[in-house]
Amino acid sequence: MPVAARDSWLYLFRDRSNGTFACVLYALLWASSGLSQRRAERPNIVLISIDTLRFDRLGCTGYTKSSTPNLDQLAKEAVLFEHVYTPVPITLPSHASLLTSSHPSTHGVRDNGEALASTVPTLAEQFRNHGYQTAAFIGSFVLDRRFGLARGFDSYWGEFALHRFAGADPGQVQIRGDSVEAAAEDWIRLHGGSPFFLFIHFYDLHGPYLLPASWRSRFAGRTYDGELAYVDSLIGKLRLKLRESGLYDRTVLAVTADHGEGLGDHGERNHGFFLYRATTQVPLIIRVPGGARTGGRVKSTTPLIDIAPTLTEIAGVPTPASFEGRSVLSEMEGRALAPVAAYSETLYPFLHFHTSPLYS
Numbered sequence: 001m002p003v004a005a006r007d008s009w010l011y012l013f014r015d016r017s018n019g020t021f022a023c024v025l026y027a028l029l030w031a032s033s034g035l036s037q038r039r040a041e042r043p044n045i046v047l048i049s050i051d052t053l054r055f056d057r058l059g060c061t062g063y064t065k066s067s068t069p070n071l072d073q074l075a076k077e078a079v080l081f082e083h084v085y086t087p088v089p090i091t092l093p094s095h096a097s098l099l100t101s102s103h104p105s106t107h108g109v110r111d112n113g114e115a116l117a118s119t120v121p122t123l124a125e126q127f128r129n130h131g132y133q134t135a136a137f138i139g140s141f142v143l144d145r146r147f148g149l150a151r152g153f154d155s156y157w158g159e160f161a162l163h164r165f166a167g168a169d170p171g172q173v174q175i176r177g178d179s180v181e182a183a184a185e186d187w188i189r190l191h192g193g194s195p196f197f198l199f200i201h202f203y204d205l206h207g208p209y210l211l212p213a214s215w216r217s218r219f220a221g222r223t224y225d226g227e228l229a230y231v232d233s234l235i236g237k238l239r240l241k242l243r244e245s246g247l248y249d250r251t252v253l254a255v256t257a258d259h260g261e262g263l264g265d266h267g268e269r270n271h272g273f274f275l276y277r278a279t280t281q282v283p284l285i286i287r288v289p290g291g292a293r294t295g296g297r298v299k300s301t302t303p304l305i306d307i308a309p310t311l312t313e314i315a316g317v318p319t320p321a322s323f324e325g326r327s328v329l330s331e332m333e334g335r336a337l338a339p340v341a342a343y344s345e346t347l348y349p350f351l352h353f354h355t356s357p358l359y360s
């Protein structure tokens with residue numbers, strides 16, 4: 001389907017039970033509308049990154065001890081990608097790749113604490129340049145605006161009180177998920193009237209854990225699972241807010257992660273040092289209202305950098321030439337693309353321990 005056709009009710013709200021009638025009706029609506037009306041009809045895009053989420057810890061990806069009912073339900077309404085790999089299992093470089101659709105060697109951010117160059121086009125800029133409101137809600141100082149990812153966002157929420165963390169690892173400076181979700185809800189309440197692109201970052205699965213006491217007691221000895229259950233509940237809260245606002249069926253929801261967590265596999269407790277699947281494979285769930293193959297699975301290898309061009313194609317926004325990924329919307333609709341390999345790297349062992357960097 002050409003991009004122009006996606007930029008309309010014709011694609012997003014296709015009624016499969018009464019397809020012909022709906023297509024004719026929506027095509028007439030689309031043909032009679034002006035540019036501003038077409039923009040108003042564009043879908044909202046919400047991209048959620050659950051920092052440090054392993055692929056294999058969701059009920060919908062086979063985890064038998066899961067407590068992720070909201071994400072599991074979302075997967076039933078969406079398409080789940082089973083083989084998504086991050087280009088780098090480190091928070092800032094991976095998010096730079098996610099939000100610029102480029103590899104670390106291109107965008108230049110190889111480790112936390114570096115800054116994205118102002119010359120690298122971002123997904124947020126592309127949405128803003130094409131009429132979208134843009135806002136981000138950040139759960140970790142690692143993604144603070146000083147590191148360059150705020151470019152293109154009208155609002156970049158996340159103030160980190162560094163004075164309270166004097167001497168601490170900057171990676172520990174975070175905002176708990178309930179505050180992040182509440183800020184996103186407030187923004188939606190004020191700005192939900194015209195198309196928006198939201199980026200929401202939950203850091204709760206990344207240590208140190210700030211799980212509320214009631215959740216901690218429920219998941220005694222299983223803190224990682226408890227943090228995930230907690231974030232899952234926040235995503236359920238956000239979905240409810242979108243429903244109550246009448247926005248749910250006009251909103252594309254994409255949930256993924258920047259990297260996984262070792263949890264002891266291969267002797268790695270956290271992430272960043274090795275390139276095993278525990279830390280490179282992440283979930284990806286994309287729900288398109290009225291989209292094809294609800295509950296479907298994509299088994300092809302999908303680099304994380306493919307997410308941004310997929311979202312621009314779904315939104316009917318041109319994909320920047322600088323994006324190195326490709327849209328996988330065809331895969332979501334059951335049409336296989338040519339196979340690709342996923343590249344991953346980590347310079348962390350070299351930069352911090354003077355051992356060899358790893359490339360895969």
Ligand SMILES: [Zn+2]
Nearest residue numbers: 051052091258
């Ligand atoms: Zn991370």
